[in-house]
Amino acid sequence: MENIALIESFSEFKDDKLIDRVTLMAILEDVFRNALKKKYGSDDNFDIIINPDKGDMEIWRNRVVVADGEVEDPNQEISLSEARKIEPDFEVGEDVSEEVKLIQLGRRAILALRQNLISKIHEHDNTNLYKQFKDIIGDIYTAEVHHVRPKAVILVDDDGNEIVLPKEKQIPSDFFRKGDNVRGIIENVELKGNKPQIIMSRTSEKFLEKLFEQEIPEVFDGLITVKKVVRIPGEKAKVAVDSYDDRIDPVGACVGMKGSRIHGIVRELGNENIDVINYTNNTQLYISRALSPAKISSIKIDEESKRAEVFLKLEEVSKAIGRGGHNIKLAGLLTGYELDVIREGSPAEEEDVELTEFSDEIEGWIIDEFAKIGLDTARSVLNHDVQDLVRRTDLEEETIMEVIRILREEFEE
Known part of the structure; x- marks a missing residue:
């Protein structure tokens, strides 16, 4: 098989992979040099000439002419009689360049070359894929459901890249069918062997934050800042927002008229209940807002232990704690304080028992x-x-x- 014919054979990979011809030729040279090392022990005295425009190549072995019977390294030296078969006027001490045909490497070596090339191209593709998705970690991404498994949903994007949405990264109410478009954030890219595994998440706080950026123009433009997001996926979330422009009501802008702006986000998250509150540096006020819709009577804060005793009237206690304890749990995560609910009692109130x-x-x-x-x-x-x-x-x-x-x-x- 001639060199050019093998190059044309190898070049078929270029049509299937996102790889330019120059890169392909660089990979080819590396593959051929490895083959030469295996065959001759060294590739130092070989010149590989690749023409990326024509897609052809030549391999030349350079040796020094020595007297007959004095060849010590057949790869580096050639006897005078052998050299004169190539060119009759060669003399001892001169350099001989001889073209190496692929057929001289042997059929098995040629098959190994092809396998090595495939491996190198896959390695190149995987490196590019890893870098591509590493750069968009934390961004929203959309892909199509390809296969639904018990522990994960396998997605495929427009370029045919496989993305994994694990069960624990899905909202409990999520239900997917083959062909559905799914939105989430690229949470991580892990190397499994040499192949990158792209992990998507719909339960991350970052996903909700990015949805605010995508759906609310003032957040996208930087007029409103999302200070912190906490979630119990599919159940409840609290989002603290702030604006440096006093003319903008950050909560009103995020929620919209009759909830028009936030409705799309709620629907995307499986009807997750989202509380949007105004951020403030005033800790007491921040805790009070975080425990909405409960009305707080008073708050006693211990900065050292990061605990706060929240005093409420009996009828406000259940509102502060919320269904399943979600409201008080998220308020604690949002503010960074461990919140203790204290019921206000009156002197006339009867004794109670825990x-x-x-x-x-x-x-x-x-x-x-x-x-x-x-x-x-x-x-x-x-x-x-x-x-x-x-x-x-x-x-x-x-x-x-x-x-x-x-x-x-x-x-x-």
């Missing part, structure tokens, strides 16, 4: 269910309607009725 005191009669997981909605004392449970408790907890009506019976016996005694 629910944990009934642990010998009421199972711990049931007590935890009440605590999730801010009810951790006997009277706080008794002050609620049974049907309301059924609606707000994961408890059966019979279980709640039994708890109420136990609590009432305590006060009747």
Whole structure:
């Protein structure tokens, strides 16, 4: 097989890969030099001439003429009689350049060349792909569902690149079919062997922040700054926003008239409940805003331990804690303080008993269910309607009725 014919054969890879001819030729030279090292022990005395415009190449071996019987290194030296077969007027000490045909490398070596070339091109593609996606980590990306697996959804973009959306990076309500377009952020690019694995996320706080940039012009233009985002994916999120222009209401601009601007973001996130609040350096005010919709009576802050005692009237406690404890948890994450809810009592108020005191009669997981909605004392449970408790907890009506019976016996005694 002639050199040029093999080059044309190799060049077919160029049509399938995002690789220019010059790069392909550089890879070719590297591959051929490796083959020469294996065949002759060294490639130092070989010239490889590649013409990227014509797509052809020549290999020349340079040797020194020595007297017959004095050849010590056949790769570096050639006997006088052998040299004169190439050119009859050669003399000892002169340099001989002889073209090497690929066929001289042997059929097995030529097959190895092809495999090595494929490997090098894949390596080049993988390096470029790794750099390409490494540069857009944290950006929103759209790809199409190619395959749905139990632990991940495999996506493919317009260039045929495979992107993985793991189960734990999906919003709990997400449901995908083959052919669906999916938006998320490129969260990471990992090297698995030599192949990059591109990881997408829809649960990251960064995804919500980028959606604000994409959907709200003032955020995109920098007139409004997203200071912090915290999420319980698919359930609830809190976003603190600020503006350095007093004429702009950052919350109003983000939410829009009757929620028109934020509606698209909520829908994208599986109807995740999003609270947008004004950021402030005033810690007390910031905590108060973070616990919205509850109305705070007063706050006692311990800067050293980063804890805050939040005093609320009884009817505001459940609002502050929120369904499943989500509101108070996110408020703590947003402000950076551990928040303790303190119920305000009056002198005339009857004595109350912590629910944990009934642990010998009421199972711990049931007590935890009440605590999730801010009810951790006997009277706080008794002050609620049974049907309301059924609606707000994961408890059966019979279980709640039994708890109420136990609590009432305590006060009747």
